[in-house]
Amino acid sequence: MQTYDVIIAGGGMVGASLALALDRSGMRIALVEQQALLPGSLSRRGPWQPRVSALTEASVKLFKYLGVWEDMIAQRVCPYTDMVVWDGEGTGEVRFDAKTLPQQNLGYIVENDVVRNALLHKLASSKVQCYGEQSQVDYKLSGQGGDVILESGEPLYAQLLVAADGANSNLRQQSGIPVNQKDYRHHALVTTVETELFHHYTARQVFLDSGPLAFLPLESVDGRHYCSIVWSLLPSEADRIEALNDDEFARELQRVFESRAGEILKVDERFRYPLRQRHARQYHRQGIVLVGDAAHTIHPLAGQGVNLGLMDVAVLTEELIKATGRGDDYFAPHVLDRYQRRRIGHNSLMMTAMSGFQNLFGANDLGIRWMRNTGLKLTNRLPLMKEMIVGHAIGLSNDIPEFIR
């Protein structure tokens, strides 16, 4: 039987990042993934991948520490320096910019495949043992970590198993960790569009009665301008919009976005994701520890999902390294408690804030509409308040580990 210090189930953005972070600390790591662990090839000229993430400065610091950020930049990354949020049913608008910050940008729009490619390139030159294409893998929990039986029948063992296997985590379910969940009653339509006007490195989001619509800037190619769209809609509205042909969809998008990107010239294939909030009530049990979407899923309206997962990675890494340094067992419950304490409250707060936004902007009540429009206008005039909001949004005012500061 192959024995490791830690086995990570799930080689998505979060699991692969954790594997690299723990590998740097000298631990023996295995990464087990359902799909092939092979990087794809992307051309700078497109086509665009439909799934993108708005990465915060804190996440970028982690990627720099892992030595993968330069690779992402060499593929394609679009910084944004400004962010505009407005009420599509009123006149309230707030604009954030990076001018008051120590760094140049508010964040970066990166295709998920770019992140994954860079992580996989780095894994190939690391000591992490990667087991890809394991769709029939079996987890046998022992009360302190457990065995992982690969498709070939080969058993692996570790005293700490990490569930990085996404929202419907098999490992989380097997461990019996309960989850609080609710349906956001939104489905996200995701695609890439070519726009008439340049975005000026501005991420824009309009709150409509049916849900928020974000235009996220992508790099221009040969003078043509592109944005990634995340349009969250009530399910019935999503049915209607999804049924439109590309021309009708483009016209509808342009109308609700108040032509702020000019004409929508071209629309790529559209994808649809039902949105659900999930939050595990514990982040560990009997040597199983949860990170990323296995621990929490959140509405994409503030682009925080993977950023929260990456901070789980950073904090868990820090706690495991500290424990080893103290001569403690890195898999001991009190060590994993420290990780849980540092993450669960923060993630919970972020979820509450997202639900608050969703309720505030979904309300039809005239009084609430007046309040939110006034609130947006007022916030726009208060530089200190804006600085505080941006500080939280870019993830640097939170509890982030020393090693990536």
Ligand SMILES: Cc1cc2nc3c(=O)[nH]c(=O)nc-3n(C[C@H](O)[C@H](O)[C@H](O)COP(=O)(O)OP(=O)(O)OC[C@H]3O[C@@H](n4cnc5c(N)ncnc54)[C@H](O)[C@@H]3O)c2cc1C
């Ligand atoms: C429409 C939309 C827009 C979003 N936009 C943003 C954004 O702008 N910014 C942001 O921060 N977040 C965003 N998110 C959230 C973000 O995409 C997720 O938080 C992130 O992908 C989670 O990464 P993960 O690695 O935890 O999980 P996943 O990406 O789900 O990866 C899990 C991996 O585990 C593998 N796996 C599954 N089961 C097993 C098993 N039993 N054994 C082994 N492997 C297994 C899967 O194949 C997969 O590779 C968005 C989400 C949506 C739906």
